[in-house]
Amino acid sequence: MSRLSPQRTGIWLVALSIVLGSAAQILLKLGVNGLPAPLTLEAVPVSSLLWIASGLFCYALALLLWMLALSRYPLSFAYPLLSITYILVYLGAVLLPGLQETVSLQKTLGILLIVGGVILVTRSHAPITSDSSMQSR
Secondary structure (H helix, E strand, O other): OOOOOHHHHHHHHHHHHHHHHHHHHHHHHHHHHOOOOOOOHHHOOHHHHHHHHHHHHHHHHHHHHHHHHHOOOOHHHHHHHOOHHHHHHHHHHHHOOOOOOOOOHHHHHHHHHHHHHHHHHHHOOOOOOHHHHHHOO
16 A cells, blocks of 8 residues: 655645534534524533534544644645635535525625635645755754
């Protein structure tokens, strides 16, 4: 079995962090949707707690992967990639049962601007190589 190059490993770490961060947002929203109003601890449904706990777990895992990704890429390259979560969360909020938020031209144009920005940022930076990361420490 071949090993992934450090650059490919970094991209996978960023991608998984983004997907898990997006999933966390959606899971938290599903959990909060099931909470009663007014909120009392006795009335919190177990299903809501499970959605919320799953969302928090995804956030924790995304954070660990993100820290590993930051060891491979400059912050000025990696951080703008997190804006991809806006796209994934928007799509999830529109497409998933239980959320079914509305699509609008304004939101869609905003998402397209984000995509354009991510493309511009990713084309202008290179990953940290093992030589350059050691020199900067």
